[in-house]
Amino acid sequence: MSVSRIESTFARLRENGRKALIPYVTAGDPDVESTLAVMNAMVVAGADIIELGVPFSDPMADGPVIQRAGERALRNGVGLADVLAIVRRFRSLNQDTALVLMGYANPIEAMGRERFIEVAAAAGADGIIVVDYPPEESVEFAAAVRAAGMDLIFLLAPTSTAARIAQVARMASGYIYYVSLAGVTGAGHLDLDDVLMHLAAIRAHTAIPVGVGFGIRDGATARSICSIADAAIIGSRIIQEIEAEPAQAALRVGRFLTEVRRAMDTTGEGAS
Amino acid sequence: MPVAKAVRNREFDMQQTSPSFADYDLPDARGHFGAYGGIFVAETLIHALDELAGAYDKFRRDPEFIAELDDEFAHFVGRPSPIYHARRWSQVLGGAQIYFKREDLNHTGAHKINNTIGQAMLARRMGKPRVIAETGAGQHGVAAATVAARYGMECVVYMGAEDIRRQAANVYRMKLLGASVSSVESGSRTLKDALNEAMRDWATHVADTFYIIGTVAGPHPYPMMVRDFQSIIGRECIEQMPAMVGRQPDYVIACVGGGSNAMGIFHPYIGHSEVRLVGVEAAGDGIATGRHAASLSAGRPGVLHGNRTYLLQNQDGQIIETHSISAGLDYPGVGPEHAWLKDAGRATYESATDAEALEAFHTCCRLEGIIPALESSHALAYAARLARDLPRDKVVLVNLSGRGDKDMATVAERAQQGV
Numbered sequence: 213m214s215v216s217r218i219e220s221t222f223a224r225l226r227e228n229g230r231k232a233l234i235p236y237v238t239a240g241d242p243d244v245e246s247t248l249a250v251m252n253a254m255v256v257a258g259a260d261i262i263e264l265g266v267p268f269s270d271p272m273a274d275g276p277v278i279q280r281a282g283e284r285a286l287r288n289g290v291g292l293a294d295v296l297a298i299v300r301r302f303r304s305l306n307q308d309t310a311l312v313l314m315g316y317a318n319p320i321e322a323m324g325r326e327r328f329i330e331v332a333a334a335a336g337a338d339g340i341i342v343v344d345y346p347p348e349e350s351v352e353f354a355a356a357v358r359a360a361g362m363d364l365i366f367l368l369a370p371t372s373t374a375a376r377i378a379q380v381a382r383m384a385s386g387y388i389y390y391v392s393l394a395g396v397t398g399a400g401h402l403d404l405d406d407v408l409m410h411l412a413a414i415r416a417h418t419a420i421p422v423g424v425g426f427g428i429r430d431g432a433t434a435r436s437i438c439s440i441a442d443a444a445i446i447g448s449r450i451i452q453e454i455e456a457e458p459a460q461a462a463l464r465v466g467r468f469l470t471e472v473r474r475a476m477d478t479t480g481e482g483a484s
Numbered sequence: 485m486p487v488a489k490a491v492r493n494r495e496f497d498m499q500q501t502s503p504s505f506a507d508y509d510l511p512d513a514r515g516h517f518g519a520y521g522g523i524f525v526a527e528t529l530i531h532a533l534d535e536l537a538g539a540y541d542k543f544r545r546d547p548e549f550i551a552e553l554d555d556e557f558a559h560f561v562g563r564p565s566p567i568y569h570a571r572r573w574s575q576v577l578g579g580a581q582i583y584f585k586r587e588d589l590n591h592t593g594a595h596k597i598n599n600t601i602g603q604a605m606l607a608r609r610m611g612k613p614r615v616i617a618e619t620g621a622g623q624h625g626v627a628a629a630t631v632a633a634r635y636g637m638e639c640v641v642y643m644g645a646e647d648i649r650r651q652a653a654n655v656y657r658m659k660l661l662g663a664s665v666s667s668v669e670s671g672s673r674t675l676k677d678a679l680n681e682a683m684r685d686w687a688t689h690v691a692d693t694f695y696i697i698g699t700v701a702g703p704h705p706y707p708m709m710v711r712d713f714q715s716i717i718g719r720e721c722i723e724q725m726p727a728m729v730g731r732q733p734d735y736v737i738a739c740v741g742g743g744s745n746a747m748g749i750f751h752p753y754i755g756h757s758e759v760r761l762v763g764v765e766a767a768g769d770g771i772a773t774g775r776h777a778a779s780l781s782a783g784r785p786g787v788l789h790g791n792r793t794y795l796l797q798n799q800d801g802q803i804i805e806t807h808s809i810s811a812g813l814d815y816p817g818v819g820p821e822h823a824w825l826k827d828a829g830r831a832t833y834e835s836a837t838d839a840e841a842l843e844a845f846h847t848c849c850r851l852e853g854i855i856p857a858l859e860s861s862h863a864l865a866y867a868a869r870l871a872r873d874l875p876r877d878k879v880v881l882v883n884l885s886g887r888g889d890k891d892m893a894t895v896a897e898r899a900q901q902g903v
Contacts (some may be wrong), residue, residue, distance in 0.1 A: 269671060269802040270788060272680045273526035273687070279670050291800030317524055317787035322801025344524040344787060348514060371531035371690060380527075394528060395688035 217310040217338040218363050218386040221260050222421045222442065232387075232443035233258055233434070233473055234423055235450050235465070236314065238265035238281035239298050240290025242458040250454065251302055253466035255309050258473035263341070263445070266295050266315030273343045275396040277448040280455065292319040292328070296335045303336025312339035312365060312386075325353055333360040339386045341365045347383045354383050367391055370410055374417075381418035387443060388414060393426045397448050402427040408440050431475025438476050446472065505830055508754050510821065515704020515791070518827065520820035523703040525790045528687040536694075537705040539610050544712065549605065556601050557716060560634065561591050563598075564720045567728055567881070572851045573868070580871040580878035583733065584854070585721055585749060587885045594857065594886030595717060595745045596627035600696055602713035604631040607694035614638040614689065617696045618682040620647055620675030620741075621811030622654025623857075623886060624698030629663035631696075639663040642682045644674040647811060654890060672805045675815050679789055699742025700819030703790030707747075707819050714748025721881060722752050733881035735870065737762045739863040740833065741777065741813035743822045745885035751821075754830060763822060764866040766808035767835035777806035779818040780826050780833040793820040809838035809894060810858035812886075836865035842898060844868055845888065857886035858894065 215223075225232055235254050239247050247264075254262055267285035271278065292315075299311060313332060320328045320342065332340065340357055342350065347366060357364040363386025368377060371394060380388065392407050407424060414422055424437045425445030434444040446469075453464040510517045523533060543549040557563040566589065570582040587595040600617075607615055615637050619625030625641040632639030641658055645667045648655055658665050671677035679702075686695040700707045700714070718736075725732050736753055738746035740763035753759045768776035776782065783794040788803060796804050796816040808814045825831035836844070841858055844865035848856045856864060860883070867882045874880070888895075 267802075269804075270676060270680050272683045272789070273528065275684070276670070283671070286802060291802065293800070318795070318797065318803070319801035321786050322784075322797060322799065343526050344790070346523060346525065346527065346530060349522055349524060367527040369526075369528040369531075372527060373531060373534075376527075376530065391526075391528060394690055396528075396684045 216361065216363055216386065218261060218312070221310050222387065225260065231438035231441070231476055232260040232421070232423065233469065233476060234261045234263060234443050234445040235259050235469055236263040236265060236445065236447035237450060237454070237465070238267060238278060238285055239295040240267060240285030240288050241281040241451070241454060242284055242461065243288055244290065244294060244298060246458065246461045247298055248301060249462035250465050253462040254469055255306060257466045257469035259309060259469060261310040261312060261443070263312045263314045263447070264295060264299065266292055266313060266319055268316040268319060271316065273396055275448060277451045277455070278397045281451045292323055296331050299332065299335040299337050310338040311336065312341060313337050314341040315343065317342050317344050326356065329356050329360045329362070333362055337362060339363040339365050341367070341389065343367070347379055351383070358385060365389055368414060370394055370406065374413065377414055378417050381414070384418065384420060387421040387423050388418065389445060390414065390422050390424045390441070391426050392424050395426070397426060402433055402437070404436055404440070407437070411440055431472045434472045435475045444472070444476065505754050505757060510824065511704065511708050515708065517821045517824035519785070520793050520823040521704060521707055521791050523790060524787045524792065525683070525703050526687065529683070529690070529703070532686065532690045533703055533705070535610070539606060540705050540709050543606060543609055549609070552605060553602060556605070557598070561597050561601065562589065563716065564724070565589050567721065567724045569728070570852050573847065574871065576851060577868060577872045579876065580734070580874035580880045581876070582867055582871050583728070583879065583881045584884040585717060585881060587717060587745065587883060588854070588856065588860070588887035592627050592630050593889065594623050594627070595714060595748060596624045596698060597630065598716055598748065599698065599710050599713040599744060600624070600627040600631045603694070603696040603709070604635050604637065607637065607696070608635055610694065612692055612694035614640070614693045615696050616640045616642065616682050616685050616693055617698060618642045618675065618678040619698065620644070620678070620814055621890065622647070622651040622658065623812060623890065625663070625665070626654055626657050626661070628696050628698070629658040629661035632663060633661045640685065641665050642668050642678040642685070644668045644672070644678050646673040647675065647678070651811065651890070674805070676789070676803060699744040700747045700821060701742045701789055701791060701793070701817055707791065707821055710744055711747040711751055711821060714744050715751045717745065717748040717883065718750065718752035721749060725881065729879055732756055732759050733879040735760045735762060735880045736883070737764060737863050737867045737870070737880060738883040739764050739813060739859050739885060740780070740818060740822060741766065741815045741859065742817070743819035745883050747819055747821055749883045750825070750831060761825070761831035762866065763831055763833045764862045765833060765835040766810060766813035766862055767837040768807040768809070770837055771835060775807040776835070777808040777814050777816070778835045779816060780822060781835050785823065788817050791820045793817050793823045809841060809898070810862065810891070812857070812859040813862065834866050836862040840865040842895070845895065854884070855888040856884055857888045858891045860885045
């Protein structure tokens with residue numbers, strides 16, 4: 213298998229001394245066409261990788277903002293097959309921006325794991341995050357995802373032990389998603405020193421890029437995170453823009469991310 | 485004391501078994517019951533589950549812990565619960581003899597307290613001053629609030645907004661006991677959403693909080709741990725039945741929502757191959773109508789709430805809303821050990837509709853002078869159906885898992901509608 217789109221994205225950024233901007237959007241909120249418009253606006257604003265959320269009825273690891281987005285999408289009847297259709301349409305117009313599907317295990321199992329991997333890879337997805345598949349329950353799944361040319365991205369948390377980090381590092385590819393706070397998406401505020409300490413622990417075990425999510429809400433927090441991490445992952449804050457004015461979703465998300473991107477790029481390396 | 489001895493001889497019990505299930509020792513180290521169970525949670529909860537599994541593994545063998553649990557069972561819960569021969573009902577049916585395991589006589593009125601006592605004792609030993617729980621009908625919430633009061637712990641109970649409306653009396657009981665009841669407004673605003681919210685709370689307050697799950701579901705070690713605490717029910721039966729009828733029963737019957745009262749009475753009997761185990765799910769308006777809660781009878785395997793098991797779900801893998809007249813059975817999943825027992829053929833799973841459960845409820849009130857919980861009434865309905873056609877020397881043991889005082893409003897409402 214050649215170098216994955218996620219890998220080449222990080223390689224290119226490294227050469228240019230820049231960090232990755234990874235925004236998240238729940239597919240189908242408020243509707244499928246808006247999601248595609250939001251994704252295109254993300255690209256224009258400078259997103260390097262897009263995490264596309266698969267709606268699920270029981271999003272155990274999400275806070276109220278992303279829960280609401282999922283509920284709106286489900287009311288529109290958007291399921292995994294529709295999300296994969298969005299991937300296909302996005303990829304037909306864009307060959308450069310990496311796309312990661314993020315969701316929970318059950319919709320994937322309902323479709324069938326092999327079939328999901330086959331269809332996702334053919335549609336043009338580059339990575340998969342299954343929030344409730346920890347490494348020990350996904351050895352075969354990880355191998356099948358890799359064999360199809362995609363990355364299986366794992367989460368690490370402040371509570372992850374050294375042994376756990378080593379275990380995840382052995383299986384992870386693409387990037388590692390470091391959840392900067394105990395809790396659910398959309399919670400609390402960032403403690404930069406704490407994040408720095410944990411990133412050092414993770415990097416002792418792996419050379420693959422580490423993105424930080426949970427608690428990034430504006431250019432300033434994204435800039436601080438990127439002074440120590442390889443990527444800033446932004447989710448709930450984007451959903452809030454969509455929620456505030458669904459008819460102007462793409463415009464508002466584009467405006468917000470343009471500001472974040474500018475803040476990330478104007479600092480230069482290592483500044484904080 | 486026989487009960488205490490039964491607790492200590494837990495492992496020994498497994499040796500008096502028949503060939504096929506004699507060496508039953510599931511789950512494995514990562515909580516798998518064959519293809520079911522396991523740990524399917526976000527990384528934020530992994531450390532908490534490891535910590536819990538370690539603590540439980542240590543204290544389950546600790547003589548001091550076991551002695552304290554026996555003492556609490558005897559003096560706070562009121563164990564052992566008796567076995568009662570439902571003579572009049574058996575006579576009217578004209579078939580097998582029906583016996584009740586009287587879990588309805590426990591403190592707080594159901595089997596739920598067996599488990600909350602055990603988990604709260606563990607929480608104290610782990611130094612967690614705050615406990616949280618999910619609840620549907622409110623029975624587990626009341627049992628959790630009760631032990632939190634008993635041990636001086638802060639307690640937050642998550643309950644769906646819809647259930648809070650339907651179960652006002654239990655909400656008040658929890659508040660009397662000092663717990664705060666947190667209304668869950670997400671999803672379908674019922675038990676499954678309360679469980680999601682409790683998991684989110686736990687992920688956020690993992691350092692000082694212990695999550696007391698009310699049934700044999702959730703990520704490992706919960707299905708095993710809750711089963712172990714509830715197994716006191718079956719261990720008592722194994723001692724009581726020979727004294728009462730000279731042998732073990734031919735059938736053991738229990739209702740199944742998440743499945744904790746059923747696992748509690750089934751587990752010690754798994755090795756006794758001559759004893760048939762039957763779980764009874766809630767068929768609601770009838771399985772063909774789609775308005776039911778019969779996950780094992782009508783669901784497909786999938787992943788929810790941290791484990792792999794049978795689930796009621798649509799084609800897209802979204803969990804669907806369930807229906808049962810008994811809020812305690814109104815859950816779209818089921819404990820993974822039941823999924824395994826079903827596939828292995830060691831237990832069979834039947835169902836009873838709302839109407840059948842109500843009929844059994846009324847019959848039990850009038851013929852036996854016992855007001856059963858609507859949950860338990862599902863087991864009674866199937867037991868009556870079965871006993872009718874069996875010879876008179878057969879013995880059917882039903883787990884009467886709770887009393888029906890909490891169900892007065894529901895039953896009265898149905899009576900007004902002419903049901």
